[in-house]
Each structure stands twice: as structure tokens, then as C-alpha cells.
Amino acid sequence: MFARLTPVVKNLLLVNIALLLIPSILNIDLGELFGLRYVFAESFAPYQFITYMFLHANFGHLLGNMFALFIFGPMLERFWGAQRFFLFYMVTGVGAGLLYGIVDFVEMQQLESAAQAYIANPNYEAFNSFINNHASYAFEQWYDFIDAFGENPDSQQYISSSIQRVQEVVRFQGNMPLVGASGAVFGILFAFGFLFPNTQLMLLIPPIPIKAKYLVTFYGLYELYAGIQRAPGDNVAHWAHLGGMLIAFILLKIWQDKRNNFY
CATH class of the missing domain: 1.20.1540.10 (Rhomboid-like)
Incomplete structure (x- = not known):
């Protein structure tokens, strides 16, 4: 052969x-x-x-x-x-x-624009939408956080943490190598x-x-x-x-x- x-x-x-x-x-x-x-x-x-x-x-x-x-x-x-x-x-x-x-x-520019829009106006609904549209792979591992954020939408701690997670998604996507x-x-x-x-x-x-x-x-x-x-x-x-x-x-x-x- x-x-x-x-x-x-x-x-x-x-x-x-x-x-x-x-x-x-x-x-x-x-x-x-x-x-x-x-x-x-x-x-x-x-x-x-x-x-x-x-x-x-x-x-x-x-x-x-x-x-x-x-x-x-x-x-x-x-x-x-x-x-x-x-x-x-x-x-x-x-x-x-x-x-x-x-x-x-092009996709990274769209992702970064969506992240900047969220950081400018962070809230539970916008975070949930961002994850569904740009990081659905993280939904299951962040399920408890998303659920808790929904129960405490005005919590500055959850809002601050959500911004960090959005930034984490951008870093992760931007550093994923193609092989x-x-x-x-x-x-x-x-x-x-x-x-x-x-x-x-x-x-x-x-x-x-x-x-x-x-x-x-x-x-x-x-x-x-x-x-x-x-x-x-x-x-x-x-x-x-x-x-x-x-x-x-x-x-x-x-x-x-x-x-x-x-x-």
C-alpha cells in the first residue's frame, strides 16, 4: 500500500x-x-x-x-x-x-465592538445575550454565575465580574491558534x-x-x-x-x- x-x-x-x-x-x-x-x-x-x-x-x-x-x-x-x-x-x-x-x-472586530458596547452599559440581559451570541461554549461552565447574576442584576460585584468575563472571552478568542x-x-x-x-x-x-x-x-x-x-x-x-x-x-x-x- x-x-x-x-x-x-x-x-x-x-x-x-x-x-x-x-x-x-x-x-x-x-x-x-x-x-x-x-x-x-x-x-x-x-x-x-x-x-x-x-x-x-x-x-x-x-x-x-x-x-x-x-x-x-x-x-x-x-x-x-x-x-x-x-x-x-x-x-x-x-x-x-x-x-x-x-x-x-472581521469576527474579532465584531467581538471587540460587542464587548465595548457591553462594558459601556453592563446589565444581566446584555450579558446573557453576549454569551449566547459570542461565547456559547462558556454558557454551561458559567451557568451558576449567570443564574446568580439574574437574581442580583443590580449587584456591583456581579456587574464587575461580568465585565471581567466579557474581557476574558475577547482574550480567549484572540489567542486561539489555528493549526x-x-x-x-x-x-x-x-x-x-x-x-x-x-x-x-x-x-x-x-x-x-x-x-x-x-x-x-x-x-x-x-x-x-x-x-x-x-x-x-x-x-x-x-x-x-x-x-x-x-x-x-x-x-x-x-x-x-x-x-x-x-x-
């Missing part, structure tokens, strides 16, 4: 696996330094647009991305050659990070469906055949829907996935591949 691996795909697999296993063994969190941060965060650095794509949150995260690279990467590397394939991988990964950074900037090769992997998925649209693939769940072009279309539409409708507690970087697909499309157009040679 591993004989099908091409050089760049093999090396990418090894690097990504090593950067998950070695820090785990040494008890080092590389994501704190090399994960992609909000551009105005104190810990942001430009190199993070590159380094983030070689780190993963856990084994399941790594497995999903590397499995897709293992399945779709070798055929593209054989088609393009090692140099162009590696360029494609890096450009789509960085481009995905840039698009995510733009969306993250993972998903942007580059979704670029590879898009390229595969674009270059080999009628290739039959077999899904794992459910085990049914599907043409590559339909699989890519489904993933693209799903990521767009999930990005716009962002469910509470959803920490998947849907806009990074879409960014990888968008950059892939642009690159493919620039390279002007002849579709008459595809199958």
Missing part, C-alpha cells in the same frame, strides 16, 4: 506525524508558538502563516488530514511533478491561512476533482461510489454553509478550507492545464 507514495507526499506525511509525536513525547506545545494567531494578538508572527499547516491538535485531526493527503496527493504529484506539487501544497496552505486571517479579523493542514488538503481535494472529475471514488461511510467532481462540490457547499451558519461550539476552520479550495482554483487557472488531457 505504501509503495504508491510519492517523494513529496511521503516527506509531508513524515514531517506532520513527527511534529505531533515528538512534542507529545517531550511535553512541548508547539501550537502556542507556531499556530496561526489573530493578526493583532501579542503572540502573532508572520511565519505562522507557514508553520500552522504542519501542526495538528491531536491524532484524530492529524489522521483525517494525512489520510486525504495519502489518497489524493500521489496522483497529483505524478501528474505535476514533485516541484509543482510542493509549490501547490504550500501556496494553498498559506492562502488558506490568509483567508482565515481576514475572516478572523492543521486542512487548507492545503482541501486545495488538493479541489485539484483532484478539477483535474480528474470523472474518477470514481469509494466513500467509507456510506460505502458507495461517487465521482470526484461531485465529492468536491459537496464538500465545497458544505464548508460554505457551515462557515456562514457557524454552529455554537464549532471550532472547525471552515473558511480556511474554503480558502484552500479558492487558491487551488486560482492556481489551476493560472497554470492553464489542458482539460482535454484529463479523465
